[in-house]
Amino acid sequence: MTRHDPRNEPEQAGRGPARFNDSPTETTDVSRIHMRIVSREQIEPEEGLERPPWWLWAFSVLLLFGMGFYIGRYGGSFSVAAHEVEEPPVAGDQPAPIVVRGDQVYASVCQPCHQAHGHGIPGQYPPLVGSDWLLEDHETPIRILLHGLSGPVVIKGRTYNNRMPPFHDKLSNEEIAAVITYARSGWGNNAPPVTPALVDSIRQQTQGRSEWTAAELQKLRAPQLTKK
Numbered sequence: 001m002t003r004h005d006p007r008n009e010p011e012q013a014g015r016g017p018a019r020f021n022d023s024p025t026e027t028t029d030v031s032r033i034h035m036r037i038v039s040r041e042q043i044e045p046e047e048g049l050e051r052p053p054w055w056l057w058a059f060s061v062l063l064l065f066g067m068g069f070y071i072g073r074y075g076g077s078f079s080v081a082a083h084e085v086e087e088p089p090v091a092g093d094q095p096a097p098i099v100v101r102g103d104q105v106y107a108s109v110c111q112p113c114h115q116a117h118g119h120g121i122p123g124q125y126p127p128l129v130g131s132d133w134l135l136e137d138h139e140t141p142i143r144i145l146l147h148g149l150s151g152p153v154v155i156k157g158r159t160y161n162n163r164m165p166p167f168h169d170k171l172s173n174e175e176i177a178a179v180i181t182y183a184r185s186g187w188g189n190n191a192p193p194v195t196p197a198l199v200d201s202i203r204q205q206t207q208g209r210s211e212w213t214a215a216e217l218q219k220l221r222a223p224q225l226t227k228k
């Protein structure tokens with residue numbers, strides 16, 4: 001055994017360089033120390049083969065659970081039907097009806113004369129609240145809206161002698177039905193609705209005529225006071 005150069009000494013982990021003499025025990029010691037160091041070097045982990053950190057395991061397990069849950073929840077059991085788009089049910093395959101709002105027709109067409117709450121203006125525009133002409137049968141208000149009304153008329157005990165213009169060329173059957181229905185059920189009135197079909201049939205029967213007088217309407221009204 002040659003004398004050891006302390007500069008060639010493998011790392012001694014804080015133990016300082018070994019000292020040597022010729023004693024056989026010392027020699028054994030050195031080789032034992034050597035062996036220890038060499039064998040320790042062997043189990044030194046190689047770059048890239050270290051154990052992964054614990055949180056990576058935890059994260060991977062959570063990720064697997066998460067993916068499993070997602071597939072279970074949204075995977076649709078891998079069925080082909082899962083990709084079919086559900087159509088919302090359409091009633092009888094009819095196109096959606098155009099909804100006419102009676103309150104809107106009233107506000108834009110009737111309100112300037114009959115006022116916001118249907119009380120009219122005394123002496124000029126008659127009230128719609130509690131008026132027989134509006135509430136008693138279905139047909140009279142439709143006739144009035146289609147062709148107008150002029151001349152003396154008694155409404156809630158008061159005589160009016162004014163003129164209401166016709167609306168047959170300005171309002172559709174739906175609009176007339178909606179606004180009459182609105183007036184018949186608003187402001188304390190409580191009469192059943194009228195339908196666009198009834199407006200249409202009266203429109204056909206009375207086509208081309210001029211403004212009604214109260215007497216004409218009264219005559220039409222008396223025999224068929226329907227109270228439907």
Ligand code: HEC
Binds near residue numbers: 124151179183
């Ligand atoms: C330009 C003003 C004017 C407009 C707009 C008008 N009316 Fe009239 N309306 C009158 C007048 C005036 C009378 C009474 C006519 C008369 O004196 O002969 C009347 C009478 C009536 C009557 C019968 C009498 C009564 O008071 O019940 C009804 C029902 C009626 N109108 C509903 C309507 C509805 C609904 C509208 C809206 C679609 C409307 N009117 C739009 C002026 C108007």
